[in-house]
Amino acid sequence: MRVPLRVFRARPGQSAHRDLFVVEVPEAAYVLDAVELAWAHLDRSLMFRHACHHGSCGSCAVRIQGREKLPCITLVKDVWHGKGELRIDPLSNFPLVGDLVVDVGGLFDRLSASEMAITHAVGPGMAPAGERPEGMEQLTRFQTCIECGICVSACPTMATNPHFFGPAALAAVHSARIDDGDPERGRRLLHVVDTEHGIWRCHGAWECSEVCPQGNEPAWRIMDLRRAALGSMARGG
C-alpha cells in the first residue's frame, strides 16, 4: 500500500515544517518500516532514532497521529486507514534535537535519582514453580519501564512545568522502593520525590498510564507514592 507520511522537520534555530513522503509498504508494515523507507529512498537527512525494532528499547518513540507510540510495534494499518496522511511528530515536552529526535537527557537525569536498577527479583507468586530451571531459587527480570519517554510526552503537567520530576522517574522511584525492600532506602527515595515538583505536582490526568507501551502504570505508582508519603507523615516520619 502507498502511505503518505507527513513528517515533522526542524533543526534548532530553524522554523519547523512538515514534509510529505509517499512510500510503498507491505500490508503488515510497521510505522518504523515506513519511516526507514522514507529515509533510505527519499531523504537521507531525516533524523529519527531506532534500535531494537521490537518494543524493548524505547528509542524510536514518537507521536503518531498525535498520540505517543512506539512505531516499531505500531502497524501502519492500525493508525492509517487509507484516507488522509499518516502524521508523525517528535515527542512533546523534550528539547528538540532535530526532526523526530529529542533530547531525553532530562528523563535520564531524573531516572538516575531513583537509583534504579535495571533488573528486579520475581516474587514467589509471579512465576509458577514448574517454569523455574532446576537449582535456580530466584528469578530476575528487567524492569518494566523501557525509558522511552512516552509518558513524559503525554503528561499535561510536563507541558507547563519543565521541573516536574515526571511520570517515568516517579514510577521508577516507586518500583525501586517496592523491589528493594530496604526501609532506609525506601525512606530516602520517598524523600527525593515528596516535593513540590515531585509526587504532588501530578494533577491526575492518567494519560501516562494510558500511553505506556509496557503497562507500567505510572499514574497508579504516583498515587501509591502519595499514599506512602501521607502514611509516613502520619507516623511522624
Add this chain to the structure above:
Amino acid sequence: MAHSAYSPRRQVWKWFNPLGRGLGMWAYVLNRVTGLALVLYLYLHLAVLSLLSHGPSSWDGFISLARSRAFLALDVILIAAVLIHGLNGKRVTLLGLGIGMRVQKQLFLALMAIALLGVVVTATKIYGWW
C-alpha cells in the same frame, strides 16, 4: 541533586486538548474548564450583586432579565459546572489519597452519570417541567 529541565517551552493549551486521549485526560480537561468557568461566574456574581448598591430599579431590571428562559439556561449550565467540578473533585481527592486507583475510569463515568442526573432534575425544576 540538580536536574536539567525537560523542555523550556510552556504549552498551556495542552491543558485543554483531550482529543485522542484517554478518559482520565477528558476528566482533567473538564475539571479545568469548569473550574475556570466557576471562577468567572464568581466575578460576574459579585458584579451583579453590586447592582444592589444602585437602587431598586437596577436590581429589578436585572431580576426580570434573570427570569428569562435564555438566562435560565445559564443557571442550568452553572449547576452542571458545579456538579461536574465537585463530583470529579471528589474523585481526584480519592485518587490522590491512593483510593480507587484501579477503577478511576469507572469512578469518573459513575460520577458524571450522577452529575447528568442532577442537571436533568435541576433543569426540570428550573423550567417547571414537572
